[in-house]
Amino acid sequence: MTDTEIKAIDEETEKRIDEMENDEYKFPDRFLKKDYEIAACTALFCLAMLLIGAFL
Amino acid sequence: MNNVNDQTEREAFFGTLPIMRKDRIYGFLDALLVLSGYCIATWSYTQGSYLATLVGFRQLLIGAFFGALLMLIIYQLPVILSVRYGIDIWIWLRTVFGGKGTVLVTVVIIIINYPWYAVCADLFASSMGNLCGLFGLELPEAAHTVLAILCVVLGTLIAYRGLGAITWTTRVLVPLLLILGAVVTVIGFVSVPFDVIWEFQPERPEGEPNIIPYIMSVEANFAFVITLVGGMAEVPRLCKTERSGYWAGVLGQGLAGSFFVVVGAVMAIATQYVTGEMTDDPTLMLAMFSVPALALSSLMLVAFANIGTQAVGSYIYGVMLKSSFRRADYRIMIVILGIYVTLLCIWGKIVEYFGSFLTVSACIYAPLAALLFTDFFIVRRQKFSLRSAFMLNGHTAYRFTGGFNIVGLICLAAGAAISLLIYDPVSTEIHCMPLFYLTPTGASFIGTAVLYFALSRIPAINRYLMKDRGELSV
Numbered sequence: 001m002t003d004t005e006i007k008a009i010d011e012e013t014e015k016r017i018d019e020m021e022n023d024e025y026k027f028p029d030r031f032l033k034k035d036y037e038i039a040a041c042t043a044l045f046c047l048a049m050l051l052i053g054a055f056l
Numbered sequence: 057m058n059n060v061n062d063q064t065e066r067e068a069f070f071g072t073l074p075i076m077r078k079d080r081i082y083g084f085l086d087a088l089l090v091l092s093g094y095c096i097a098t099w100s101y102t103q104g105s106y107l108a109t110l111v112g113f114r115q116l117l118i119g120a121f122f123g124a125l126l127m128l129i130i131y132q133l134p135v136i137l138s139v140r141y142g143i144d145i146w147i148w149l150r151t152v153f154g155g156k157g158t159v160l161v162t163v164v165i166i167i168i169n170y171p172w173y174a175v176c177a178d179l180f181a182s183s184m185g186n187l188c189g190l191f192g193l194e195l196p197e198a199a200h201t202v203l204a205i206l207c208v209v210l211g212t213l214i215a216y217r218g219l220g221a222i223t224w225t226t227r228v229l230v231p232l233l234l235i236l237g238a239v240v241t242v243i244g245f246v247s248v249p250f251d252v253i254w255e256f257q258p259e260r261p262e263g264e265p266n267i268i269p270y271i272m273s274v275e276a277n278f279a280f281v282i283t284l285v286g287g288m289a290e291v292p293r294l295c296k297t298e299r300s301g302y303w304a305g306v307l308g309q310g311l312a313g314s315f316f317v318v319v320g321a322v323m324a325i326a327t328q329y330v331t332g333e334m335t336d337d338p339t340l341m342l343a344m345f346s347v348p349a350l351a352l353s354s355l356m357l358v359a360f361a362n363i364g365t366q367a368v369g370s371y372i373y374g375v376m377l378k379s380s381f382r383r384a385d386y387r388i389m390i391v392i393l394g395i396y397v398t399l400l401c402i403w404g405k406i407v408e409y410f411g412s413f414l415t416v417s418a419c420i421y422a423p424l425a426a427l428l429f430t431d432f433f434i435v436r437r438q439k440f441s442l443r444s445a446f447m448l449n450g451h452t453a454y455r456f457t458g459g460f461n462i463v464g465l466i467c468l469a470a471g472a473a474i475s476l477l478i479y480d481p482v483s484t485e486i487h488c489m490p491l492f493y494l495t496p497t498g499a500s501f502i503g504t505a506v507l508y509f510a511l512s513r514i515p516a517i518n519r520y521l522m523k524d525r526g527e528l529s530v
Contacts, residue, residue, distance in 0.1 A: 001382070001383040001387070006382065006383065009067050009071070009072075009073065009382070010392040010446075010448055010449070012067070012073060013072075013073055013074065013446050013448065014443070014448060016073065016076060017076045017442045017443060017446070017529075018528070019076065019530050020074070020076075020141065020442070021529045021530055025077075026077055027077065027140055027381070028080065028139055028296055028297050028298055028301075029296075029297040029299065030139060030140075030296060030298055031136045031298040031299055031302060032299075034471055035298075035299055035302075037303075039129050039133070042125065042129055043125075043129045043130060045105065045122075045124055045127070046122040046123070046125045046126035047126055048121075048233065049118055049120050050118065050119070050123055050274060051124070052118070053114075053115050053118035053119060053270065053274075053399070054113070054267060054270055056114050056115050056118070
């Protein structure tokens with residue numbers, strides 16, 4: 001890639017970051033507290049199953 | 057104008073540009089299929105038969121699914137950052153290792169991870185050789201290498217054609233593979249008495265405690281799934297929601313990948329019962345138990361799964377390399393990766409020395425995953441400077457010491473040392489039984505996370521790490 005192309009990519013990156021900083025920009029739907037809770041419960045269940053597995 | 061747009065689009069999907077919400081192409085299902093396609097390869101059977109040498113079938117079932125899911129649920133959480141900003145984790149990792157440090161770690165990860173694909177190609181060649189054997193066609197020895205290279209070439213070509221080809225390949229291949237897995241499991245269970253598999257216990261030296269092989273099997277599952285850490289974000293960053301990106305990664309590997317590990321174990325146990333010898337080659341097992349037409353179609357499918365894996369792997373690691381070597385073209389990167397695998401195939405001893413590659417790589421992945429997790433959630437609390445991460449002019453928060461974040465690199469080395477101090481994978485000697493209960497990968501993950509967090513609380517180190525606080529904007 002040439003210097004000009006790299007510069008163009010940097011400018012495009014800057015432009016996209018500017019867009020993300022704009023209050024109007026909608027980020028992808030967030031991972032909500034509920035999702036973290038589901039992940040945590042699944043992890044605890046897996047851990048419990050692994051512990052049970054040790055006694056089989 | 058079109059050229060500029062094409063270039064921009066290429067830089068987004070095959071390079072480093074952040075992918076904006078409107079450009080995202082994957083929902084949960086497509087991402088799940090692509091990542092499942094990546095995880096389902098003949099190496100799953102190898103892992104399954106290895107686990108069957110350690111533990112009984114029920115413990116194997118628990119370890120393969122719950123061990124894999126537990127590790128994935130934790131270490132893949134930083135993927136949500138990649139979905140949020142549409143960037144690869146290797147952009148974020150500049151906060152942990154610095155710009156040049158990230159280049160160093162990227163190259164190390166590629167060198168130690170990419171031999172997986174040579175194994176994949178080797179297994180493809182073996183499967184095709186066995187297939188020919190079933191039809192009475194004996195191939196010359198050199199054909200093995202040629203077939204292995206063919207796998208690399210076809211996988212690289214699919215990756216070369218871009219995301220459309222990858223997506224369609226996995227859309228077709230993965231559902232067929234899942235059906236095949238179910239069929240193979242049924243064949244395995246009906247070919248031998250049910251109890252032979254369900255009650256299976258491997259032969260062990262008398263007096264050996266049961267807990268050690270069980271922990272080793274859990275460790276094998278942890279180590280198996282954590283190998284994806286380097287390439288875990290390239291596909292999720294193309295997802296439309298954080299939830300779909302995260303769960304596609306967790307379930308693609310934790311359910312689809314693990315399912316095929318279990319299928320491999322079923323086959324290994326069934327073949328041992330019939331022949332007295334365990335095999336991890338699906339072609340031999342299917343040929344033994346299945347009707348010819350089903351066997352042939354199944355074998356072709358299993359063999360071609362390796363090409364799908366090669367294709368997704370080329371894309372993932374091509375993009376990963378692009379993060380570090382921005383001047384290079386994505387297509388040149390995947391050709392270089394293809395050449396590296398081809399050379400390993402020509403060398404021909406990758407399977408023989410694969411244990412050494414795994415030993416080294418397993419020591420690196422856990423601390424890498426731990427640093428990412430701790431930095432993202434605890435140290436930086438999900439906030440960082442995008443401009444410094446992209447190393448834009450005038451933004452130097454992640455330049456650290458000559459481009460290297462000494463703290464991150466020390467923690468990476470310490471994490472690898474923790475793993476080796478607990479268990480020597482070469483001599484299989486356990487050095488520290490209390491910590492071995494956590495498994496070497498688990499202990500290394502926890503130890504690295506604690507060390508990095510503790511160091512980040514020291515004021516001088518905190519100032520060194522957190523130079524970005526003045527330029528947080530998103």
